[in-house]
Amino acid sequence: MGKKKRRPNPLGLDFNNLNFFYGIPHCHTILSTGRGTPYEALEYGKRQGLNFMIITDHNGYLYDNILDKETVITKWRFLIRSIEKFNKKNEDFVAIPGFETRSEPFGDLNILNPKTYFTGIVNNINSLLLWLIADGSAIVSINHPHKSIEKLPISPYLNEYLKTIEVGNGSPPHKYSRHDKYYYNLLDKGFKLGAINSEDNHRINFGESENLTGLIANNLDTISIIDAFKKHRTYATESRTLKLYFTINSVFMGESIDRNSFDELNFYVYAEDSKRIINTIQIISNGGKVIHEICDINLKKIKYMYQLKLNKFNSWYIIKVFLDDKKEALSSPIFIK
Structure with missing residues (x-):
């Protein structure tokens, strides 16, 4: 599986040291429509043998306050604290923050690895691009696509940030579904998208299903995980033991x-x-x-x-x-x- 290292190769992927990591890039906790705290979710996923998780609670909930010990903070700040605490205590697992937002009329999107968050619906893709440029760290993933995603206009600027699409999505009690045709259709339009698979958990069952995202990197750390997403070194798998590349x-x-x-x-x-x-x-x-x-x-x-x-x-x-x-x-x- 590979050992977590602190210093990723700055020159790119070392093909003599390929490691395969497995995780969930889309899941929910008690901060929005799921169950369990972020820390509990991460602990559960690690016990199931995962290497990474990206927690993506719905952005409409993240401005709400929550009590952290004796301090009242926003749910977003609570998420960041939980992830920082978990990563500090676990050398062999990577937790990354994110959030899910609705776009009209294109459907749901995940914002992965942002420095901050926004509330509300994305009604203008150009406004989202400006926010992404200002954030400087975030990338975007298409969630459980439907017919409406085909209305998304192709743009070289959007291709700089829109990096992945769920070709599989779901975990109990919700139905698992495949979305191959939207993947193909968007590639035909000129979008540069990598394939991922997400459990989209709303229960404490993180990693129980085998529909996961596999990715290829030299090291297990946040920079390497996000770099794999950016450079499309991911694959959607329904077997947690499959290694695949070409x-x-x-x-x-x-x-x-x-x-x-x-x-x-x-x-x-x-x-x-x-x-x-x-x-x-x-x-x-x-x-x-x-x-x-x-x-x-x-x-x-x-x-x-x-x-x-x-x-x-x-x-x-x-x-x-x-x-x-x-x-x-x-x-x-x-x-x-």
Whole structure:
């Protein structure tokens, strides 16, 4: 799983020291519509074997006051104190603050790793961008997308901050749902999005389900976790033991290839699961079209190479994995520019 280190590599990802971490980037506590204090939530998630959690209570509640020992503070400040306290006591786990907000008409968004918060609904994307620029640390994730998210206008400025999309969401007592098609549709529009999976917990069951976000980093610390989100080194998995990444022409998952530099694309796919059999792997591109499929793998570990002629109309490629127990996983893309 990798050992927590204090100093992340400032030069980027060390491919000779890849570690796979698993966590929940979207969950709720007693501060809004969930149960348990933030500290209790983090303790529970750690006991379930998670490496990180991002607590994202609804922003409309965060201005309310709460009693912390003998001091009255806002719920936002209470969240920050809880996370700081937990991180100080736990060297092998990372807790990160965030909050959930509603946008009209696009749906719910998570603001991850902000310095502060805002209340109310996002009615203007440009206003949100100005807030993000002023904050300086936050990134944005799309929650449980629906048809309305397809109205979101593409913008190079928005691509700087909008980094991930939930392709899976849910935990008991709520229904688990997959959102692959919105992932594909937004990639087709030109959004640069990584794939994540969130339990979106509202009960004290953090980490009990296996629908998690896997990410690849050298170190387990806040800077490395957020960097993995920013650089699309994440994958949505329904198996907490799956390791997954791929490269094209030695370009790593989440990065971009210049279409004028190559006539052929050389894929390298790495998938490994210590508990489940890998049955099928698909290479998927624009429109959700399956470009290539490897069936009847029946292995727990595979390193697969495939060569594909460059198609000038394709702007992204992802990997989809099918495992035993009807479990699935989706990688983040490699983009063709």
